[in-house]
Amino acid sequence: xxxxxxxxxKAFAAAGGTIATSAVPLRxxxxxxxxxxxxxxxxxxxxxxxGCKACVTACHEANQDLPDTxxxxxxxxxxxxxxxxxxxxxxxxxxSEYIDSYVxxxxxxxxxxxxxxxxxxxxxxxxxxxIVTWDAPYCIGCRYCQVVCxxxxxxxxxxxxxxxxxxxxxxxxxxxxxxEPACCEVCPREAVIFGQYEDLLAEAHSRIVDRxxxxxxxxxxxHEVGGTQVLYLSHVPFEDLGFTRDSTEAVPSLQQSIQHxxxxxxxxxxxxxxxxxxxxxxxxxxxxVADSEADDE
Amino acid sequence: MNSHLPRALGxxxxxxxxxxxxxxxxxxxxxxxxxxxxxxxxxxAMNDGYPFGLWIAFDVVTGTALxxxxxxxxxxxxxxxxxxxxxxxxxxxxxxxxxxxxxGFSVAIDVGRPWLIWRVPVYGWRWNFNSALLEVALCxxxxxxxxxxxxxxxxxxxxxxxxxxxxASIVGKTADRLDRLLPWIVALGVLLPTMHxxxxxxxxxLAGDKLHPLWNTPLLPLEFLVGCIxxxxxxxxxESCLGSLLFKRRPETAMLAKLSFAAAVTLxxxxxxxxxxxIVRDQTEAMFAGDLYSTMLWLELCLLLIPGIAYFWxxxxxxxxxxxxxxxxxxLAGAIYRFDTYLVGYNPGNNWSYFPAVPEQLVTLGxxxxxxxxxxxxxxxxxxxxxxxxxxxx
Ligand code: SF4
Ligand code: SF4
Ligand code: SF4
Numbered sequence: 001x002x003x004x005x006x007x008x009x010k011a012f013a014a015a016g017g018t019i020a021t022s023a024v025p026l027r028x029x030x031x032x033x034x035x036x037x038x039x040x041x042x043x044x045x046x047x048x049x050x051g052c053k054a055c056v057t058a059c060h061e062a063n064q065d066l067p068d069t070x071x072x073x074x075x076x077x078x079x080x081x082x083x084x085x086x087x088x089x090x091x092x093x094x095x096s097e098y099i100d101s102y103v104x105x106x107x108x109x110x111x112x113x114x115x116x117x118x119x120x121x122x123x124x125x126x127x128x129x130x131i132v133t134w135d136a137p138y139c140i141g142c143r144y145c146q147v148v149c150x151x152x153x154x155x156x157x158x159x160x161x162x163x164x165x166x167x168x169x170x171x172x173x174x175x176x177x178x179x180e181p182a183c184c185e186v187c188p189r190e191a192v193i194f195g196q197y198e199d200l201l202a203e204a205h206s207r208i209v210d211r212x213x214x215x216x217x218x219x220x221x222x223h224e225v226g227g228t229q230v231l232y233l234s235h236v237p238f239e240d241l242g243f244t245r246d247s248t249e250a251v252p253s254l255q256q257s258i259q260h261x262x263x264x265x266x267x268x269x270x271x272x273x274x275x276x277x278x279x280x281x282x283x284x285x286x287x288x289v290a291d292s293e294a295d296d297e
Numbered sequence: 298m299n300s301h302l303p304r305a306l307g308x309x310x311x312x313x314x315x316x317x318x319x320x321x322x323x324x325x326x327x328x329x330x331x332x333x334x335x336x337x338x339x340x341x342a343m344n345d346g347y348p349f350g351l352w353i354a355f356d357v358v359t360g361t362a363l364x365x366x367x368x369x370x371x372x373x374x375x376x377x378x379x380x381x382x383x384x385x386x387x388x389x390x391x392x393x394x395x396x397x398x399x400x401g402f403s404v405a406i407d408v409g410r411p412w413l414i415w416r417v418p419v420y421g422w423r424w425n426f427n428s429a430l431l432e433v434a435l436c437x438x439x440x441x442x443x444x445x446x447x448x449x450x451x452x453x454x455x456x457x458x459x460x461x462x463x464x465a466s467i468v469g470k471t472a473d474r475l476d477r478l479l480p481w482i483v484a485l486g487v488l489l490p491t492m493h494x495x496x497x498x499x500x501x502x503l504a505g506d507k508l509h510p511l512w513n514t515p516l517l518p519l520e521f522l523v524g525c526i527x528x529x530x531x532x533x534x535x536e537s538c539l540g541s542l543l544f545k546r547r548p549e550t551a552m553l554a555k556l557s558f559a560a561a562v563t564l565x566x567x568x569x570x571x572x573x574x575x576i577v578r579d580q581t582e583a584m585f586a587g588d589l590y591s592t593m594l595w596l597e598l599c600l601l602l603i604p605g606i607a608y609f610w611x612x613x614x615x616x617x618x619x620x621x622x623x624x625x626x627x628x629l630a631g632a633i634y635r636f637d638t639y640l641v642g643y644n645p646g647n648n649w650s651y652f653p654a655v656p657e658q659l660v661t662l663g664x665x666x667x668x669x670x671x672x673x674x675x676x677x678x679x680x681x682x683x684x685x686x687x688x689x690x691x
Binding site: 082083084085114116117118119120121122137138139140141142143144146147148150152154155156157158159160161162163225242244245247251252255269272273276277279280281283 | 333334335336337338339343344345346348349375376378407408409410411413414416417420423424425427428429430431434480481483484485487488491492499500501502503504505506507643645646647
C-alpha cells in the first residue's frame with residue numbers, strides 16, 4: 001500500500017469514527033438542563049375540567065389571534081380541530097371505554113426543549129421564567145421546530161406570505177403586567193392554575209395523596225421528555241389523553257451528545273481538514289510525475 | 298499529446314427537448330412567484346403535522362445526495378489517489394455544483410421567510426451550535442461556493458483563449474493562482490459534504506419517536522454519510538451512460554466497471570451497517586411486521602441487494618447495460634432510504650397526512666429540468682467531458 005493511500009485510509013478512519021455525526025462545535029454545557037430557579041408553569045387537572053372552552057376564547061383574546069373559522073362545515077364558529085396558527089390552546093375530548101375526559105393542550109414549556117435545540121439562530125429560546133418564546137427577527141421559517149417538537153406545538157402561518165411561528169408563550173406579556181395567564185384567570189373550575197413550578201409540583205403530588213382513588217398516580221411532565229413546566233393530573237391513563245410520550249429522556253439529549261462528542265471544540269473537523277489537505281498535496285505531486293510519464297507514452 | 302483532456306462538445310444548444318426543459322422551468326418559476334405571494338399553504342400540501350414536504354425530502358435531502366458524485370469521485374481520485382478516474386471528475390463536479398445550487402434554491406423557496414436567509418451565515422453571534430440544521434445550512438452554502446471554484450478551471454480554460462488579450466491575461470493569472478490553491482479547496486470539498494451529509498441524518502434524530510424505529514437510529518449520521526457516497530457513484534455512472542447515449546460518445550465502460558468496485562464496497566458497507574444496526578437495536582419484529590414500514594425497508598434492501606449480488610458475476614461488470622441498471626437501482630434505493638427517513642417513516646400522529654400537491658411536484662420537476670438544461674448547455678460550450686471520446690456528430 002502506498003504511503004498516500006495509507007494516510008488516505010487514516011483520514012477516512014478519522015472521518016468514520018468522528019465526523020460520522022454532525023453539527024457544529026463549541027457549546028460547553030453538555031449536561032441536560034434542569035428546571036430554572038425562577039421557573040413558572042401551569043398545572044392542569046383533567047378531573048376538574050368541564051370542557052367549557054372559556055380558556056380557548058380567553059387565549060384568543062389575550063393574544064389577539066383571529067378566531068379559527070377554517071374548519072370545513074364550521075365556518076360560522078371558532079372551531080379548531082388542532083393547535084394551529086390561530087389556536088395556541090385547545091380543549092379536546094378523549095373518549096375511552098369507561099370514562100370520557102377533556103384535555104387541554106398548549107406548549108408544555110419543556111425543561112430541555114427540542115424546538116430550542118433545533119432553531120438555527122435561536123428565535124425560539126427559553127427566556128425569563130423558563131418560558132419558551134419566539135423572536136421574529138431570527139426566524140427564517142424553516143419549520144424544523146415543528147418537526148422536532150414532541151407535542152406538535154409550534155404552528156406555522158401557512159396562509160401568510162410573511163409567516164410566523166405561533167405558540168403559547170405562557171402569556172408572558174400578561175405576566176409582565178402582573179397578570180395571570182388568560183386561560184388560568186378565566187377557568188371557572190380552576191382546572192388550570194398558574195404558579196411557581198415547585199409549588200405546582202408539590203400541589204400536584206398532594207392532590208394525588210389526598211385522593212388516590214381518583215387520580216392516576218403520575219404527574220405527567222414531571223419526568224417525561226426530560227420534564228416540562230406545564231404539569232398534568234388525570235383520572236384516565238395519560239395515553240388516553242393523547243400523551244404517548246413516555247420516555248423520560250429529553251429529546252435533544254441523544255442528538256446533542258452525538259454532536260458534542262464529535263464537534264467538541266471543532267478539533268475533529270479541523271484535524272480531518274489538515275489531514276485531507278496534506279494527503280491531497282502529496283497526491284498532487286505524485287500525480288504530476290504520473291501525468292508527465294503518461295504524456296511520454 | 299494528452300488525449301483525455303476535457304473538451305467542449307460543441308453543437309446546437311436550442312433543440313426541441315431543450316425548449317421543453319426551459320418551458321418546464323418557466324412554469325416552475327411562475328408557480329414559485331405564486332408561492333411568494335400566496336404563501337406555502339396555497340401552493341403546497343404541507344401542514345403543521347408534515348412541515349417538511351417534497352421540496353425538503355427530494356430537492357434538498359435526496360438531491361444533494363444525488364449530487365454527491367463530485368464528493369465520491371474526489372474521495373477516490375484525490376484521497377485514494379486513483380488518478381485514472383480523472384476523466385470522470387469534471388462532469389461529476391458539474392452535476393454536483395448544479396445539484397447543490399438547486400438544493401440551495403429549493404431551501405430558499407421552502408422556508409417561510411426567504412428574505413431573512415442571509416442572516417444565517419451573517420449573524421454569527423446568534424448561532425445555535427446545537428442545531429444540526431445550522432450546520433447543514435452553513436456547510437451547504439459553503440460547499441456550493443467550493444464546487445463552483447472547483448469547476449472554475451473549466452471556464453477559465455475557455456476564457457484563457459479569449460480574443461481579448463487583457464481578459465486572457467487576467468484569466469491566466471487567476472487560473473495559475475487557483476491551481477496552487479486547489480488542493481486546499483478540494484480538501485474543503487471533501488470535508489464539507491462529510492460534515493453536512495452526516496448532519497442531514499442527525500437532523501432527523503431530533504424528531505424523536507415521531508420517526509419510525511426502522512430509521513430512527515443513532516447511526517443515522519453514518520448511514521447518511523455512506524449512503525450519499527454510494528449514491529454519488531451511482532449518479533456518476535448514470536451520468537456517464539446517459540452522456541454517451543445522448544451525445545453519441547463512446548461509453549466509458551472500462552472505467553465504469555472499475556468504479557463499480559468502489560460502489561460495491563460502499564454498497565455492502567451500507568447494507569452491513571443497516572442490518573447490524575437493526576439487529577442490535579432488536580428491530581427484527583418491526584422488520585417483518587408486514588406493514589408499510591417494513592415493506593419500504595425491504596424495498597430499500599432488495600434494490601441494493603440485486604446489484605450487490607450481481608456484482609460478483611464478472612460478466613455483469615463488463616456490460617455497460619448492467620452497470621447502468623445497477624447504478625439506477627442503487628440510486629433508487631438511496632433515494633427511497635432518504636424519503637423514508639424524512640417522510641414515510643415520519644409520523645406526527647393525530648391523523649396528519651401529506652401527499653405533495655401538484656404545484657409542489659411541478660416546481661420540483663421544473664428545477665430538475667433546469668438542471669438538465671444547464672448541464673447540456675455547459676458541456677456543449679465548456680471543456681467538461683473527456684476529449685478522447687468526442688462527439689461523432691455535432
Ligand atoms: S412543547 Fe414543543 S414547542 Fe413547547 S417547549 Fe416543548 S418542544 Fe418547544
Ligand atoms: S421555523 Fe423559525 S422558530 Fe422554527 S426552527 Fe425554524 S427558524 Fe426557528
Ligand atoms: S398561557 Fe396564555 S397563550 Fe398559553 S394557553 Fe394559556 S392563555 Fe393561551
